Amino acid sequence: MDFLQNLAHGVVVAVSPINVLLCFAGCMLGTLIGVLPGIGPIATIAILLPMTFGLDPTAALIMLAGIYYGAQYGGSTASILLNIPGESSAVVTALDGHEMARQGRAGAALGISAIGSFIAGSIATVVIAALASPLASLALVFGPAEYFALMLTGLAFAVLLARGSVFKAIIMILIGVLLSTVGPDLTTGQLRLTFGAVWLADGIEIALLGMGLFGIAEVFRSLEHGEARQVKKTQIGTLLPSREELRASVKPILRGTLLGSILGILPGNGAVLAPYASYTLEKKLARQPGRFGRGAIEGVAGPESANNAGAQTSFIPLLTLGIPPNAVMALMVGAMTIHGIVPGPQIMTKMPDLFWGLIASMWMGNLMLLVINLPMVGLWVKLLNVPYRLMFVGIVIFCCIGVYSINSEPADILIMAALAVFGYALSKFNFEPAPLTLGFVLGRMMEENLRQALMISRGSFLTFVERPVAAFFILLAIVMLVVGILPSIRRGRDEVFVD
Amino acid sequence: MSLLNKGGEGLRPAIRSPQNFVAGAFLVLAAAFVVFMLSGLPQGTLRAMGPAMVPRWTAIGIGLGGAVLVVLSFLKEGEALERWQLRGPFFVLASLILFAVTIRSVGFLVAAPLAMFTAGFGSREVRPIELAIFTVAMTVFCAVVFRVVLNQPLPMLILPALSIQF
Numbered sequence: 001m002d003f004l005q006n007l008a009h010g011v012v013v014a015v016s017p018i019n020v021l022l023c024f025a026g027c028m029l030g031t032l033i034g035v036l037p038g039i040g041p042i043a044t045i046a047i048l049l050p051m052t053f054g055l056d057p058t059a060a061l062i063m064l065a066g067i068y069y070g071a072q073y074g075g076s077t078a079s080i081l082l083n084i085p086g087e088s089s090a091v092v093t094a095l096d097g098h099e100m101a102r103q104g105r106a107g108a109a110l111g112i113s114a115i116g117s118f119i120a121g122s123i124a125t126v127v128i129a130a131l132a133s134p135l136a137s138l139a140l141v142f143g144p145a146e147y148f149a150l151m152l153t154g155l156a157f158a159v160l161l162a163r164g165s166v167f168k169a170i171i172m173i174l175i176g177v178l179l180s181t182v183g184p185d186l187t188t189g190q191l192r193l194t195f196g197a198v199w200l201a202d203g204i205e206i207a208l209l210g211m212g213l214f215g216i217a218e219v220f221r222s223l224e225h226g227e228a229r230q231v232k233k234t235q236i237g238t239l240l241p242s243r244e245e246l247r248a249s250v251k252p253i254l255r256g257t258l259l260g261s262i263l264g265i266l267p268g269n270g271a272v273l274a275p276y277a278s279y280t281l282e283k284k285l286a287r288q289p290g291r292f293g294r295g296a297i298e299g300v301a302g303p304e305s306a307n308n309a310g311a312q313t314s315f316i317p318l319l320t321l322g323i324p325p326n327a328v329m330a331l332m333v334g335a336m337t338i339h340g341i342v343p344g345p346q347i348m349t350k351m352p353d354l355f356w357g358l359i360a361s362m363w364m365g366n367l368m369l370l371v372i373n374l375p376m377v378g379l380w381v382k383l384l385n386v387p388y389r390l391m392f393v394g395i396v397i398f399c400c401i402g403v404y405s406i407n408s409e410p411a412d413i414l415i416m417a418a419l420a421v422f423g424y425a426l427s428k429f430n431f432e433p434a435p436l437t438l439g440f441v442l443g444r445m446m447e448e449n450l451r452q453a454l455m456i457s458r459g460s461f462l463t464f465v466e467r468p469v470a471a472f473f474i475l476l477a478i479v480m481l482v483v484g485i486l487p488s489i490r491r492g493r494d495e496v497f498v499d
Numbered sequence: 500m501s502l503l504n505k506g507g508e509g510l511r512p513a514i515r516s517p518q519n520f521v522a523g524a525f526l527v528l529a530a531a532f533v534v535f536m537l538s539g540l541p542q543g544t545l546r547a548m549g550p551a552m553v554p555r556w557t558a559i560g561i562g563l564g565g566a567v568l569v570v571l572s573f574l575k576e577g578e579a580l581e582r583w584q585l586r587g588p589f590f591v592l593a594s595l596i597l598f599a600v601t602i603r604s605v606g607f608l609v610a611a612p613l614a615m616f617t618a619g620f621g622s623r624e625v626r627p628i629e630l631a632i633f634t635v636a637m638t639v640f641c642a643v644v645f646r647v648v649l650n651q652p653l654p655m656l657i658l659p660a661l662s663i664q665f
Binding site: 043050051054167170171174175177178181187188190192193195206210216219220223224387388389392393394396397398400401404405408410411413414416417420421424428429430447450451454455458459460461 | 504518522526533536539540544545546547548549550551553554557558560561564565567568573580581582583584587588591592594595596598600603607611614615618619621622624625626629630633634637638641645649650651652653
């Protein structure tokens with residue numbers, strides 16, 4: 001039970017007054033931005049990231065954890081009350097959560113979502129602590145060929161998960177990889193595709209991509225609809241779910257946690273799949289599946305727990321292998337790099353305070369959510385009552401401040417504007433931005449690992465077949481692509497949304 | 500664009516999926532442009548990859564993908580082009596540009612209200628007076644939260660004539 005000792009050490013680091021305060025502040029701000037309609041965790045974290053730059057590394061990461069969980073919870077609040085999911089994984093919450101809100105049970109939906117998230121988060125924290133060491137030692141046998149193959153598998157998985165055309169998802173990944181190559185070549189230092197502009201010389205920040213594609217582009221889309229979206233003027237009702245509701249939720253929460261924990265570990269953002277998987281499972285297990293979609297509390301409890309557990313275990317690939325499995329984790333990498341931390345297996349041994357402090361702070365972030373956000377839900381409801389004609393102005397200025405704070409570089413705002421137009425165009429042509437972000441996130445690392453792998457193998461691609469671990473991942477990637485093309489499986493996956 | 504407009508006129512139009520056609524054509528052009536921009540950089544060999552290898556082949560992949568979309572648009576029935584609402588993007592982009600231009604030269608206390616007031620007109624339901632009040636309140640709120648509480652490096656007000664800078 002070595003890891004429990006480590007975890008206890010982490011808790012000691014995390015509960016210092018200043019760290020608790022920062023976690024609190026992060027949680028509040030995360031919810032404040034995350035609750036804005038259409039703004040999911042990616043955009044929220046991108047906006048708030050610069051605030052953590054001035055802190056010491058451990059404190060910064062603890063505050064980020066608070067922001068992350070706040071953003072998640074804010075997103076759920078917006079989907080339950082407004083039926084506007086800020087990201088694809090909150091879509092599932094909106095199905096039954098919003099229905100509950102329309103029946104005047106918004107309080108219970110919000111309550112169970114926080115309780116479920118807390119339980120899931122607590123369990124997932126232990127999972128991370130237990131798995132981190134063994135997986136990190138596994139990472140030591142990984143060479144560049146294995147890393148490249150693993151990331152390829154991640155991308156194939158993202159294609160599999162993308163909604164709509166598989167072919168378009170592949171194009172999106174390629175565009176993401178291409179965008180990631182803007183800036184200096186890591187080996188020779190030669191500038192690529194910068195068009196001679198100084199402000200492109202460092203490449204494109206992932207935070208800009210997050211705010212452009214997921215923040216401002218969403219504003220463009222929402223402005224088309226006009227003022228159709230309003231909070232239902234219904235009662236929030238009591239926040240604590242009733243005894244029966246709690247009893248009905250216990251098993252979905254535990255099952256959701258299990259599903260989420262497993263899926264979150266997969267590279268290529270498996271966590272997105274978790275809420276869908278949980279919703280489908282609960283519907284299959286339910287005695288009266290017809291209740292789903294009509295305000296079944298299990299349909300909120302399960303997916304919300306799965307979502308949170310997955311969000312948390314997706315830290316595992318980052319902390320053990322140094323591979324960010326999604327855009328949120330890539331933002332975390334950005335934050336770590338600013339503080340001179342290189343994510344990977346060595347963090348655990350070289351900076352135990354930071355590593356275990358961060359893991360403990362995840363648990364603390366979840367606790368914060370429960371303690372501060374439930375009592376404050378009235379405030380968030382008031383915020384959601386602000387008409388969109390004013391709300392989007394706020395979103396725009398938050399993005400401006402967020403971008404400017406990163407590098408104090410006004411040109412970054414123009415890059416974000418360009419990315420926003422691009423994101424708007426993507427939605428007009430039915431392309432999905434999620435695979436693009438993953439391609440962007442992994443692009444540079446893939447290029448570096450490919451280069452090293454080929455250097456070692458003297459230019460022979462056979463290295464990816466001869467090395468058993470690499471060959472396994474390549475095979476897995478091919479299988480996933482084939483599965484993604486098979487129509488029967490695609491139909492099954494889309495079924496969740498149909499009814 | 501005459502090819503695209505034949506859609507509803509009874510005769511089977513040559514382009515059966517305008518959305519895929521335009522997207523594919525754009526990707527082909529964009530990829531060609533990127534390949535052209537990379538022409539000055541060495542590609543290296545597989546054993547020692549140069550800076551242009553990955554971007555060039557990725558761009559070629561994108562171009563091929565675009566070409567496939569174009570071909571498919573002649574063969575497979577697909578969706579029509581969606582309408583673009585230009586009002587929102589126009590005002591929001593104008594506001595972003597204004598903010599970028601003014602934040603360094605006059606500071607946040609001028610840039611923020613200017614940008615927000617411009618952006619507000621992106622909504623068809625804009626109410627100028629309400630917007631003005633909101634703009635002022637948000638400027639104060641952001642100045643307090645981001646500069647005072649969170650100590651972000653936002654220049655607040657720069658007036659060289661009066662040598663004010665804080």
